Amino acid sequence: MKCIPAITLWELWKTRCGAKYGKDNYNTWKTINNISTSLVLILKGHFEKIKVDPNWESVCYLLISNIPHKKIVQVKWLKPSNSFVKINSDGSCKDGYCGGGGVIRDHRGHLIFAYSLNLGHGTNNWAEAKALLYGIEWCVRNEYDYILAESDSKVLVDCVNDISSIPSEVRKLKAHMETTDFILSHCYREANKVADHLASLSYDNPNNMSYDVFAELPTRVKGLMNMDKWEMTNFRTMKKKRNDLIWEPP
Template identity: 90%
Template structure:
């Protein structure tokens, strides 16, 4: 797009000079073809794998095309089986200050325990790990041995499940989570943010309150949290917009 005005002016100048001082007759179609050919040569010089013909329609199609497609997926919070409790955990940092929140529910989707933590200064990954560890340790202390855990932090989930190496900032927390995984029925999986709304809202409550908060009675929860929990229990559907690379455009640099 940046090269198009310069190439257009150059080809028009060449055509004008060829018609005025040379023996060439001005030909609009030839000028357009020269512009598209120059654009394609520039593209292929930078992106060798790109698929585009030399004609102007192919160039125009490429210019107006989106690199990625969008698709909508349905996301729901799923209840655990009868023998399990389920933790949804989240952590976040705002202006360098970290907070965390989580909720523990039974197989019917009813509240067992919810918490909001003030964690001080740190990073997002550290806040995620610290908050998740708090929820797992609470379950262990209260003799909930079969635990399903969901987090929307793909980094943390992959570290605990030995898919990725552990960043040094969360090394201690991940090692403790691994130890609990060996002694309990602790299963950790990734979920989309749309299925983690209760924990996400509990996290942001920490920025409005200097003290840690804990709830074990549903009616004492903030109104917004109660509404989100009811929506999860009723299996209300959330929608997530996801970007997907198009198959007909190969645009990666070599």
């Protein structure tokens, strides 16, 4: 796109000079073809995988097309403030059976309580809601009133925060928001690995499991929790689409 004005002016100048001082006749289509050919040569030199014919229609189509590219963002679990505890929950379904898991931590990233639930038959969104509700109700029973919750389910977060319609499974969550200082926000899966692994453990155990001592946690969960406590960065690859083609010369 940056080259188009310069190439267009250059080809017009050559055509004008050829017609005025040389023996060439002015030919609009020849000039357009020269512009297109020059652009395609630049494109193939810097974007080898792009396939485009050396004609103006192909160049125009390429410039208005959505060209996918990958964006890498840094993601990490963040500790809550001193007054809050933080819940990370997750739910999943496998072959019709649902499991849920979650972890509750203090402002230093230390374990308060963790759980893995066998939820039986249901849907994925239902499992997400049940896993979060279990953690919220545990906090209420144990008098933790300042609760910061995170879920990687955008559907659940939007439902509880009234951005979309509210299914029956999350009405109790909304009731807790009205009686406690309960805040729910969305997080990427890379910042929710502890809850995700606890949810997956439910498929191997028919009984619910709970932990309040760090040493009793499964080895992988302990490793993931330590990575969160040390605020180690994860990387998330996101596919984006752009409406322009950017070429930066070296």
